[in-house]
Structure formats: structure tokens, C-alpha cells
Amino acid sequence: MSVEFKNYYDVLGVASTAGDAEIKKAFRSLARRYHPDIAKDKISSEIKFKEINEANEVLSDPDKRRKYDELGTDWNRPDRCAGERAGGAEGGAEYHFDGTGFSDFFAQFFGSRGGPDSSSARTGGGGNGSETFSQRGQDVESDLLVSLDEILHGSTRTLNLQRIDSHTGKSSLQTLRVNIPSGVREAQLIRLMGKGQEGIGGGDSGNLYLRVQFAKHPDFRVQGANLYYDLELSPWEAVLGATVKIPTLDGAVALKVPPGTTAEREFRLRGKGLPSGNATRGDLHAIVTIQVPAYLSPEENVLWKQLAAISMFNPRGTS
Numbered sequence: 182m183s184v185e186f187k188n189y190y191d192v193l194g195v196a197s198t199a200g201d202a203e204i205k206k207a208f209r210s211l212a213r214r215y216h217p218d219i220a221k222d223k224i225s226s227e228i229k230f231k232e233i234n235e236a237n238e239v240l241s242d243p244d245k246r247r248k249y250d251e252l253g254t255d256w257n258r259p260d261r262c263a264g265e266r267a268g269g270a271e272g273g274a275e276y277h278f279d280g281t282g283f284s285d286f287f288a289q290f291f292g293s294r295g296g297p298d299s300s301s302a303r304t305g306g307g308g309n310g311s312e313t314f315s316q317r318g319q320d321v322e323s324d325l326l327v328s329l330d331e332i333l334h335g336s337t338r339t340l341n342l343q344r345i346d347s348h349t350g351k352s353s354l355q356t357l358r359v360n361i362p363s364g365v366r367e368a369q370l371i372r373l374m375g376k377g378q379e380g381i382g383g384g385d386s387g388n389l390y391l392r393v394q395f396a397k398h399p400d401f402r403v404q405g406a407n408l409y410y411d412l413e414l415s416p417w418e419a420v421l422g423a424t425v426k427i428p429t430l431d432g433a434v435a436l437k438v439p440p441g442t443t444a445e446r447e448f449r450l451r452g453k454g455l456p457s458g459n460a461t462r463g464d465l466h467a468i469v470t471i472q473v474p475a476y477l478s479p480e481e482n483v484l485w486k487q488l489a490a491i492s493m494f495n496p497r498g499t500s
Contacts, residue, residue, distance in 0.1 A: 184286050185285070185286060189239050190236075190240070192233060193207040193233065193236050193240065194211070195207050195240075199240075201241070204240050208237040212233055212234070212398070215229040215230045216398075216399060217230060217328075230396075231283075231326060231396075232284075234326060235282075235283055235284060235326075237397055238287075238291075238394070238397070248290065248291070249290070274344045274345060274347060276321055276342065276343070276344055276345075277342075278340060279341040279343075280338060280339055281324060282324075282326025283323075283324050283326055288324065314381070315381060315384040316384045317380050317384045317386075319378040320387040320388050321378060321387060321390070322389075323391055324394050325359070325361075325392065325393055326396050327365060328398075329401065329455070331361050332363070332364065332395070332456070333430050333455060335363035335364075337358055337359065338358070339357070339358060340356070340359050340391075341356055342357055342376065357373060357389075359373065361393075364406075364458065365393050367393060367395050368392060369392075369393045370391065370393075371393065373391070375387075376388065376389035401465075406457035408430075408463070408465045409465075409466045410427060410428070410466065411467075411468055411470050412427060412436075412448065413471075414438065414469055414470070414472065415471075415472060415474075416471060416473065419469070422437075422439050422440035422442070424436070424438070429450065429465055431453065434450065436450070436467065438469075443469070444469055444471045445469060445470075446469045447466055447467070447468050450465040450467065451464050452464065
């Protein structure tokens with residue numbers, strides 16, 4: 182199976198010279214547009230959302246981005262692709278996954294390799310004095326992209342696993358059902374017993390380990406079981422107070438912002454985070470940022486000048 186190159190800069194619609202802030206802005210804009218909870222076409226939007234997440238996963242990580250840029254136009258040079266079989270088993274099989282949320286290109290160059298258990302061999306004397314040899318199959322590991330909704334509610338994912346024998350070129354396709362438990366944690370390994378490389382001489386097959394990676398959300402940041410949200414307020418909402426709607430994983434809720442709210446003030450919505458064990462959930466923390474209009478109409482400009490002329494407020498004190 183050939184691996185298709187992914188132009189992550191094109192996916193996010195940014196130049197290869199884009200800075201971190203520009204990449205973050207592009208991701209958030211596209212992720213909001215294609216988030217499956219928002220888009221009308223659920224199937225195509227889910228595919229696009231995963232592509233956006235993959236591109237952001239690479240370009241927002243300095244080490245991954247440097248490696249990606251170094252690959253360049255000759256990314257598929259034979260010496261770069263050598264030894265990139267999933268599981269790292271010499272002379273074993275190549276593994277291709279469909280349904281993990283990541284492309285083969287990502288898996289080959291940026292994904293996890295090898296399982297937590299090494300293969301083992303054993304020899305023993307037979308009844309006729311001859312030696313027998315058996316070897317446990319290599320464990321295989323891949324990354325699994327998991328959404329916040331799946332973390333909250335749990336899900337069952339269908340995963341297509343293609344094995345290609347590196348000697349004969351013959352391939353086999355197996356469909357697996359992966360249970361993602363509610364409250365799963367980042368980097369947690371989900372084990373599928375006996376779904377790794379086949380053993381030799383009657384040895385047991387290795388296991389398939391799926392390492393959980395959280396899909397980046399356009400609105401929330403994850404810290405443990407807590408979620409963090411940037412609550413953007415206009416200057417007048419901060420000064421006068423307001424009731425604003427903010428998103429949660431359970432749907433939008435109304436939050437009352439008191440008059441005189443300052444930047445970086447934190448509002449905590451109890452139980453609106455992720456599962457934290459014992460049937461409880463973490464919290465959602467809304468952190469205030471105050472946004473200033475980039476453009477003023479002539480009428481607005483007059484009103485702001487009038488306010489500046491009569492206001493006694495001095496943010497720098499009296500000195």
C-alpha cells in the first residue's frame with residue numbers, strides 16, 4: 182500500500198512560514214466550521230475534522246513540525262521509509278489502519294512504534310532429542326484519535342486493520358471493534374489481545390495497543406478532568422455586566438457576568454468537565470479575556486471620545 186503525502190500547511194490554509202499564533206487561529210477557525218457537532222454533513226465533516234486535527238498535531242508541536250519540514254519534497258526516499266513497519270518487527274508485516282483518526286503518513290513518520298512488551302523466544306528439547314523453537318509475535322502499537330464526546334460518553338469504534346507480509350506481499354484485512362471507555366485518559370493504552378503479529382512455531386500472537394490521543398477542540402483545553410474555555414467579553418460587557426451563553430459538552434449554558442469583571446477572572450462551572458472517576462466529573466473553567474474592537478465607525482469613535490473625556494478612571498493610578 183502506497184503512503185500518500187499530507188501537505189499539512191494546505192490543510193490549515195497557512196504558509197510554511199506561519200507562526201504559532203497563525204496556526205492556532207487557522208485551526209480554531211476550521212475546527213469550528215467542521216466540528217461534527219456543528220456541521221450539517223456529519224460524515225464529510227468528521228473526515229475533514231480529523232485531517233485538521235492531524236495537521237494541527239504536527240504543526241503545533243515544534244519537534245514534529247521540524248521533522249515534517251525536514252522531510253520536504255523527498256519525504257518518500259527509500260532510506261527514510263526503511264524500518265517504518267508498525268511494531269518494528271524485522272522481516273515481519275506492515276500494518277495499515279483505517280479508523281484510528283490518523284493517516285498512514287502520520288502513522289509512518291509521527292505515530293507510536295512498538296508495543297510495551299518485547300517479543301520472546303523459547304527453545305526446548307523434544308521427546309526425540311530434537312530442538313523445537315517458538316516465538317511470540319511482536320506487539321503492535323498505533324495512535325487512536327479520541328474526541329471529547331467519546332471521553333465523556335465512551336464509544337465503540339470500528340477499526341480496519343490491514344496486514345501486508347513483507348516477504349510475499351500478500352495482505353489480509355480484519356475488522357476490529359474497539360471499546361473506548363468513558364473517562365479514558367490521554368496516552369492510555371487500549372489493548373486488543375492477540376491482534377498483533379502472529380507468533381512463530383506455535384508461539385502466541387502479539388497484542389495490538391492503541392495509544393489514546395485527544396482530538397484538539399476549538400473551544401476547550403484539557404487539563405486532567407477539567408476543561409478550560411476562553412470567555413471573550415467586550416469592554417462594555419465587562420464594565421456593565423451581562424448574561425452570556427458559553428458552550429459545554431452538555432450544550433450551551435447561560436453565565437451571569439457581574440459588573441466590573443476584569444481580564445483573567447475565572448468562573449467555575451462545577452461538573453461540566455470530563456469524567457474524573459467514581460461517577461463524578463471535573464469542572465469547566467471559563468477564563469475572561471477582554472476583546473477590543475479592531476474597527477470603529479465614525480459614530481462609535483465619537484462616543485468613545487466622549488467617554489474618555491468624562492471618565493475619571495485611570496488604569497495607571499494617579500502617578
